[in-house]
Amino acid sequence: xxxxxxxxxxxxxxxxxxxxxxxxxxxxxxxxxxxxxxxxxxxxxxxxxxxxxxxxxxxxxxxxxxxxxxxxxxxxxxxxxxxxxxxxxxxxxxxxxxxxxxxxxxxxxxxxxxxxxxxxxxxxxxxxxxxxxxxxxxxxxxxxxxxxxxxxxxxxxxxxxxxxxxxxxxxxxxxxxxxxxxxxxxxxxxxxxxxxxxxxxxxxxxxxxxxxxxxxxxxxxxxxxxxxxxxxxxxxxxxxxxxxxxxxxxxxxxxxxxxxxxxxxxxxxxxxxxxxxxxxxxxxxxxxxxxxxxxxxxxxxxxxxxxxxxxxxxxxxxxxxxxxxxxxxxxxxxxxxxxxxxxxxxxxxxxxxxxxxxxxxxxxxxxxxxxxxxxxxxxxxxxxxxxxxxxxxxxxxxxxxxxxxxxxxxxxxxxxxxxxxxxxxxxxxxxxxxxxxxxxxxxxxxxxxxxxxxxxxxxxxxxxxxxxxxxxxxxxxxxxxxxxxxx
Amino acid sequence: xxxxxxxxxxxxxxxxxxxxxxxxxxxxxxxxxxxxxxxxxxxxxxxxxxxxxxxxxxxxxxxxxxxxxxxxxxxxxxxxxxxxxxxxxxxxxxxxxxxxxxxxxxxxxxxxxxxxxxxxxxxxxxxxxxxxxxxxxxxxxxxxxxxxxxxxxxxxxxxxxxxxxxxxxxxxxxxxxxxxxxxxxxxxxxxxxxxxxxxxxxxxxxxxxxxxxxxxxxxxxxxxxxxxxxxxxxxxxxxxxxxxxxxxxxxxxxxxxxxxxxxxxxxxxxxxxxxxxxxxxxxxxxxxxxxxxxxxxxxxxxxxxxxxxxxxxxxxxxxxxxxxxxxxxxxxxxxxxxxxxxxxxxxxxxxxxxxxxxxxxxxxxxxxxxxxxxxxxxxxxxxxxxxxxxxxxxxxxxxxxxxxxxxxxxxxxxxxxxxxxxxxxxxxxxxxxxxxxxxxxx
Numbered sequence: 066x067x068x069x070x071x072x073x074x075x076x077x078x079x080x081x082x083x084x085x086x087x088x089x090x091x092x093x094x095x096x097x098x099x100x101x102x103x104x105x106x107x108x109x110x111x112x113x114x115x116x117x118x119x120x121x122x123x124x125x126x127x128x129x130x131x132x133x134x135x136x137x138x139x140x141x142x143x144x145x146x147x148x149x150x151x152x153x154x155x156x157x158x159x160x161x162x163x164x165x166x167x168x169x170x171x172x173x174x175x176x177x178x179x180x181x182x183x184x185x186x187x188x189x190x191x192x193x194x195x196x197x198x199x200x201x202x203x204x205x206x207x208x209x210x211x212x213x214x215x216x217x218x219x220x221x222x223x224x225x226x227x228x229x230x231x232x233x234x235x236x237x238x239x240x241x242x243x244x245x246x247x248x249x250x251x252x253x254x255x256x257x258x259x260x261x262x263x264x265x266x267x268x269x270x271x272x273x274x275x276x277x278x279x280x281x282x283x284x285x286x287x288x289x290x291x292x293x294x295x296x297x298x299x300x301x302x303x304x305x306x307x308x309x310x311x312x313x314x315x316x317x318x319x320x321x322x323x324x325x326x327x328x329x330x331x332x333x334x335x336x337x338x339x340x341x342x343x344x345x346x347x348x349x350x351x352x353x354x355x356x357x358x359x360x361x362x363x364x365x366x367x368x369x370x371x372x373x374x375x376x377x378x379x380x381x382x383x384x385x386x387x388x389x390x391x392x393x394x395x396x397x398x399x400x401x402x403x404x405x406x407x408x409x410x411x412x413x414x415x416x417x418x419x420x421x422x423x424x425x426x427x428x429x430x431x432x433x434x435x436x437x438x439x440x441x442x443x444x445x446x447x448x449x450x451x452x453x454x455x456x457x458x459x460x461x462x463x464x465x466x467x468x469x470x471x472x473x474x475x476x477x478x479x480x481x482x483x484x485x486x487x488x489x490x491x492x493x494x495x496x497x498x499x500x501x502x503x504x505x506x507x508x509x510x511x512x513x514x515x516x517x518x519x520x521x522x523x524x525x526x527x528x529x530x531x532x533x534x535x536x537x538x539x540x541x542x543x544x545x546x547x548x549x550x551x552x
Numbered sequence: 553x554x555x556x557x558x559x560x561x562x563x564x565x566x567x568x569x570x571x572x573x574x575x576x577x578x579x580x581x582x583x584x585x586x587x588x589x590x591x592x593x594x595x596x597x598x599x600x601x602x603x604x605x606x607x608x609x610x611x612x613x614x615x616x617x618x619x620x621x622x623x624x625x626x627x628x629x630x631x632x633x634x635x636x637x638x639x640x641x642x643x644x645x646x647x648x649x650x651x652x653x654x655x656x657x658x659x660x661x662x663x664x665x666x667x668x669x670x671x672x673x674x675x676x677x678x679x680x681x682x683x684x685x686x687x688x689x690x691x692x693x694x695x696x697x698x699x700x701x702x703x704x705x706x707x708x709x710x711x712x713x714x715x716x717x718x719x720x721x722x723x724x725x726x727x728x729x730x731x732x733x734x735x736x737x738x739x740x741x742x743x744x745x746x747x748x749x750x751x752x753x754x755x756x757x758x759x760x761x762x763x764x765x766x767x768x769x770x771x772x773x774x775x776x777x778x779x780x781x782x783x784x785x786x787x788x789x790x791x792x793x794x795x796x797x798x799x800x801x802x803x804x805x806x807x808x809x810x811x812x813x814x815x816x817x818x819x820x821x822x823x824x825x826x827x828x829x830x831x832x833x834x835x836x837x838x839x840x841x842x843x844x845x846x847x848x849x850x851x852x853x854x855x856x857x858x859x860x861x862x863x864x865x866x867x868x869x870x871x872x873x874x875x876x877x878x879x880x881x882x883x884x885x886x887x888x889x890x891x892x893x894x895x896x897x898x899x900x901x902x903x904x905x906x907x908x909x910x911x912x913x914x915x916x917x918x919x920x921x922x923x924x925x926x927x928x929x930x931x932x933x934x935x936x937x938x939x940x941x942x943x944x945x946x947x948x949x950x951x952x953x954x955x956x957x958x959x960x961x962x963x964x965x966x967x968x969x970x971x972x973x974x975x976x977x978x979x980x981x982x983x984x985x986x987x988x989x990x991x992x993x994x
Contacts, residue, residue, distance in 0.1 A: 075840070120846070122840075122842050125839065149905075152898070152908075153911075156896060156897070156898045156912075158896075159874060159923075160872055160874075160895045160896055160897045160922070161895060161896050162895065167896065189892075189893050193889075193903050248559055248715055250578045250579065251578065252577065252578050262559070263561045263715075264559075264561060264585065264739075264742075264743070266561075266576050267583075270739065271735075271736075272736075301833070302832060302833070361578070361579055361580050
C-alpha cells in the first residue's frame, strides 16, 4: 500500500493505466542513495530525496519507492536522554523571552542531568519521528523493490475499486476462502467470478476497496489469471468510473511468490491420487481442478478426471458435522454437474441422500468402483458422441487415428464408427482413397516384397493396404516373397 | 416472514413487495440497506403483516441513572429531539452538548454507541459517562476493542467495522456530526440499523454542502441555538486584534522571487485562480506537467516564508505575559516546535503522546504553566483549560470560522477581557491573478 497521493496513473478513454516500472534502474538509483543514509535523521533523509526528485517528472515514483524503504527501516532516538523528561524540566520554570535567560536554564538543566548544554538542545525533540536517526536499513534488491512497488501500486488503485471480476485457472479453494473471510460476495458467470459486497446491490460503493485490494495477493498466486475492475476516481473534481484490466500475460513485474505444490488434505486423498495414476493410466487426474456453481455456493471438487473430452469429478466427504453434511448434500444436489461422491462409511449417510454416484469407503477409496464408473461414463460418452455426430469431416489423406482423436476430443472408437466413405482404417492410420491411388502409383510395376515393404514402412502402413488396392502377397513358407494383382 | 442483519444490510426471506428491498441474486434473498430498518418495521406494523424481527442483537444493558439537571435550552433541545428520536441538535461549543447527550442516554436507557472524531474525545466522553453513570464504558478504537452497553468509538474505527456491529446498538450518537456526511463516513449511518439517532455539532454547515445529506442519514436539524442566543453566563465574549508584521528584507526578496515564478506560470498558461477548486485542478495538473509542479512548489515556498517570518516570533515575545493564561495556535507542527524550543513553552501536537499531553493540560489548568503552544485545533469538544489570551500565528490570515472556533475557547479572567490576537504577515501578495487579468483585458 502506498499513500493515495502517490498513485501514478493516467487515463485514456475511460480506462485507467498504472505507471508500472519495467526495469530496475530507478530502484537501483534510489537504493544507492538510501544506503548512504545510515545514522541520518529522518528529516534530513527526506531533504536528500526532495533534492533528488527536484525537477524530475516521476517524483511520485521516487517518493513511493522511498516510502517503501523507510517504512520497513528502523529509526531510533539519537540521544541517551529521555526527551520527555528533558522537556518537562525545561518547561518547569516558565517561558523565557531573552536568550540570556534561556541559556541560564539550559545550563542549569545540563548540570542537573550531568551533561552539556548541546546535548540538552539535541535531546529536546529527539523522540519525534522526524528527528530520529536511521539505524537499521531495509535494503531489498533493486529487483525486489521494483516488484514490490508495482504490487503496492496496484493495491493502492484497488482501494478505489467498486467491484472486480477475475478469471483464474487454479487456486480456487484459497480464493473462495478469502472472499468469504473478507466478508465479500461473489457471482459466477461461466468462468468469471465477480466480487462485490452486500451493499453493492444498492449503490456503487468504494467501501469494499480495501478488502478487494487484499485479494490481489491470492489472485496473482494462480498460475494464470486475469482481472477486470471498475475503479471510481475523481477527474476534474467529478467522480468517474474507469475500467482497469490486468492479466498474468501482461508480465507485469510482481513479487515472485514461491508456489509450493499444495499438500494433500488427507492421507485418503494422497493414497487415492497415487492409486489412480497406477490403475487408470490413460486418464489424466488433476487436483482441485475447477469450481462448480451449486445454488448460492460453489463446490471445488477434490479431483477431476479427463479423457477424450470426458470430464468427471470426485469429491471426498470425510469431514462431518451434521450441518456440514447437510450443506454439502444440498450443494451437490443443487449443482448441475455430475460429481462422484466418496463418503466415509462412518458418516450417517445413505445412498439416497445424494443424486450422485456414491462410493462408500473405509480407510481407502476402492479403485474398482471408481474404474467401473469411469468405464461406464466412457462407454456412455462414445455412444452419445456417435448419436450426436452424424458425420465426420476429414481433410487429411493420411493421419494417425489417435492423433485425430485427440484433436477432435473424441474417443478413437467414435471416429471408427463415423468414418466417412472413401476413408479406410489401416492399423493405426486413417487413409483416403486418394492416398490409396497414390500408393498404387508409387508401387507401379514393383513386385518384389522387400521393395513394397520399404514403401509401406515409410508411411507406417500395414500389409492390409495391399488388399485394398488389389494386390495379394505371395509367401514362401513364412517369408513374404512378392505381390501379384488380385484376380 | 423473517428479518435478519447481514453485514450492514437486512435480509428478508419473503417477497411481499415491500418498499426499500431488492432481490439479491448472489444469495437468493431479498435485501435492504440497514438504515431503512425503522421504516421497514413501521411499514410492516402499519400493514398488519406478521414478522419475526431478528435484526437487532443488542448488547445487554444495565439500568443507569445520573444526577444531571439540564439548563432551560438544553431541556428544550431534548424535548424537540424526543418527538421523533432522530435528528441533529446544533449548539455552540461550551454550551453543554455532552451533558445533554448523557441525559438523553439516561432517558432512553438502552444500548448506545457514541461516535467521535478523535481519540482525545473518546477518553473525554468515557470519563464523563463513567462519572455520571458509574458503569464500565466500552471503547472500540485502535487501542481497545470492547463493546459494552455504552460504547465510545471513532468515525474511523466504526467505518471499518460497521458491517459487524451495525445491529448491536439501539441508539447511536454522532458527535461533531459535520464529519459524518463525507464520502466514507456517511456509510456508517447507512450500515447501522439503530432506530434512534442523534447528531451533535456547533458547526452544522459544510463548505461542500454535504450537510444536506444529514436529514436522510440521521434525521432533520431539530434544534439550533447560536452563541448570540445564549446568555452571557454560558459563553465568554472576546475581542479580536489583528497584528500585521512585515517580512524582513531578505524574506521579502525570497518571497517575491518565489511568488513571481508561480504568477508567471499562471499567467502564461491562462489559468483562472478564483477558488479552491481551481487550486485543486492545478495540483492535479502538476502530476503530469513539470512546470506546473515547479510553479506549485514556488507557491508553497512563498507561503512558507510568509508563514515562518522571523518578525512574527519577535512580535509573539512581546505578547507573552506570565500573569496571563495564553494559548498559542499555529497550523504547522514545525512552527510549534520552533516556538516551544525557543521560548521553552510546553507544546501539544498529534506527535506528542497522550500521557505527556494530558500532563501538560493538567499543569496548565492548575496554573503551573501559564502558556502552551499547539497545532491541534483543540476545538472539537476537548475541554481546554481556561485561557484569557489566544494568539494565532498564521500566514496571510485565517478564515472567520477558524477564528471563531478558537475564540470560543477563551474566557475572561477576573475583570480582564479575553483577547484573541492574530499575527499575520504584511505586504504579501495573496493576489487574485484572475481579477488582475480581467482588469487588463478590459
